Amino acid sequence: MNAAQMVTALKEKFGEAVLSTVEFRGEQTLNVTPAMTKPVLKYCHDELSFDYLVDISSVDHSGEEPRFEMVYELYGYSHNEHLRVKCRVADEVEVPTVSDIWPTANWHEREIYDMMGIKFEGHPDLRRILMWDGYPYFPLRKEFPLAGLPSEMPDVAFSGIAPMADGPFVTSPGAADTVTREPRSKRDV
Amino acid sequence: MVAPAEVHAAYDSKIEGNIVFTKLDAAINWMRKNSLWPMPMGLACCAIEMMAAACSRYDLSRFGAEVMRFSPRQADVMIVAGTVTYKMALAVKRIWDQMPEPKWCIAMGACASSGGMYRSYAVLQGVDQIIPVDVYISGCPPRPEALIEGMMRLQRKIEGESSMHDQKQQLLADLA
Numbered sequence: 001m002n003a004a005q006m007v008t009a010l011k012e013k014f015g016e017a018v019l020s021t022v023e024f025r026g027e028q029t030l031n032v033t034p035a036m037t038k039p040v041l042k043y044c045h046d047e048l049s050f051d052y053l054v055d056i057s058s059v060d061h062s063g064e065e066p067r068f069e070m071v072y073e074l075y076g077y078s079h080n081e082h083l084r085v086k087c088r089v090a091d092e093v094e095v096p097t098v099s100d101i102w103p104t105a106n107w108h109e110r111e112i113y114d115m116m117g118i119k120f121e122g123h124p125d126l127r128r129i130l131m132w133d134g135y136p137y138f139p140l141r142k143e144f145p146l147a148g149l150p151s152e153m154p155d156v157a158f159s160g161i162a163p164m165a166d167g168p169f170v171t172s173p174g175a176a177d178t179v180t181r182e183p184r185s186k187r188d189v
Numbered sequence: 190m191v192a193p194a195e196v197h198a199a200y201d202s203k204i205e206g207n208i209v210f211t212k213l214d215a216a217i218n219w220m221r222k223n224s225l226w227p228m229p230m231g232l233a234c235c236a237i238e239m240m241a242a243a244c245s246r247y248d249l250s251r252f253g254a255e256v257m258r259f260s261p262r263q264a265d266v267m268i269v270a271g272t273v274t275y276k277m278a279l280a281v282k283r284i285w286d287q288m289p290e291p292k293w294c295i296a297m298g299a300c301a302s303s304g305g306m307y308r309s310y311a312v313l314q315g316v317d318q319i320i321p322v323d324v325y326i327s328g329c330p331p332r333p334e335a336l337i338e339g340m341m342r343l344q345r346k347i348e349g350e351s352s353m354h355d356q357k358q359q360l361l362a363d364l365a
Binding site for chain 2: 130
C-alpha cells in the first residue's frame with residue numbers, strides 16, 4: 001500500500017474526522033480534527049506501520065482562529081512511505097501527547113512547549129528543553145520580537161535585547177539582478 | 190703563546206654571563222607572557238580552529254601557550270571560542286571567576302566578540318558584557334594563524350603591563 005492508498009484508507013476509516021487531504025508532488029497531507037488527531041496517529045502507527053515519527057512541528061497562524069497548527073511527519077521503514085498529519089488547535093488548548101505512541105515525541109513536544117507555549121496533555125515530563133526553566137517567554141510566537149526581550153533570573157540566566165543594526169537583512173531570491181538579490185535591510189525608514 | 194690570565198678576568202669569573210640586569214616588572218612580565226596557560230572555552234565551531242591551532246600543523250606551543258588546562262584554577266588566559274548563549278553565559282562567568290589573578294581573556298571570533306550573526310533572543314551580544322576582554326579576534330571562524338596572532342598581541346600587551354602596580358601602591362601607602 002502506498003501513501004495515497006493509505007490516505008484513502010484513513011478517510012474511509014475516520015470519515016468526518018478527516019477534514020481534507022492534500023497531495024503536493026507526491027507528498028500526502030491529512031488535515032484532521034483536533035479531537036481525532038491522536039486516534040488517527042495511533043491507527044497510523046499500529047495498523048499502517050508508520051513506526052518512525054520524523055518530526056513534530058508547530059505553526060503560529062497569528063491573527064487566525066484557531067491560532068496554532070500541529071504538524072506530524074510520519075515515516076514507515078517497512079514501506080518507505082511518508083505521511084503528514086496536521087491539525088489546528090486554539091490558543092490555551094492542550095494537545096494530547098503522542099509520546100506513548102512514539103517515545104521520541106517526548107523531546108519534540110518539550111521543544112514545542114518551550115518555543116511555542118503549546119501544552120501537551122499526559123506528557124510525562126513537560127519542561128523547557130532549550131531555554132532555562134523560568135524563562136518567561138515563548139520565543140517562536142509571532143508577537144515575540146526578533147531581537148528578544150530582557151529577562152533576569154539571578155544565578156541562573158539573563159537575556160537582553162540584541163542590537164538589530166538596521167537588520168534583519170533579507171535576500172530577495174526572485175529579483176532580476178544580483179544587486180537587488182543581495183541581503184538588504186527591509187526596515188521601514 | 191699563552192694569554193695572560195688578566196685578559197679573561199672579570200669581577201667574578203664564576204658568575205660572569207649568568208647575571209642579567211633588568212627591571213622586576215620586565216622580568217615578571219617576561220615569565221608571564223611566555224607561559225600562558227589557556228583555559229579553552231570552546232563553545233562552537235571556533236573551538237575546532239582553536240584545536241587546530243594547538244595541534245602540530247600550527248603548533249601554538251611555539252609561543253608558549255600549549256598547556257591547555259581544563260581546570261580554570263590552573264589557567265591564565267581564557268579563550269572564549271564560540272557563541273555564548275544566554276543559557277551558557279553565567280557558566281562562562283563562573284569559570285572566569287574561578288581563574289586566579291593575573292588572568293586575561295581572548296574573545297575568539299565574531300560570536301564571542303559581538304554576538305556575530307546571531308542577533309537573537311538566545312545569544313549574548315559579546316562576552317565583554319560579562320567578563321573583561323583583552324584581545325578580540327575577528328573571523329567566522331578565525332583561522333589558527335589569527336588565534337596565534339591574537340595570542341602574540343596578548344603577549345605584547347602583557348609586556349607593557351605594570352605587574353608590580355598593586356605592590357608599589359601598597360609600599361607607598363605603608364611609607365606614608
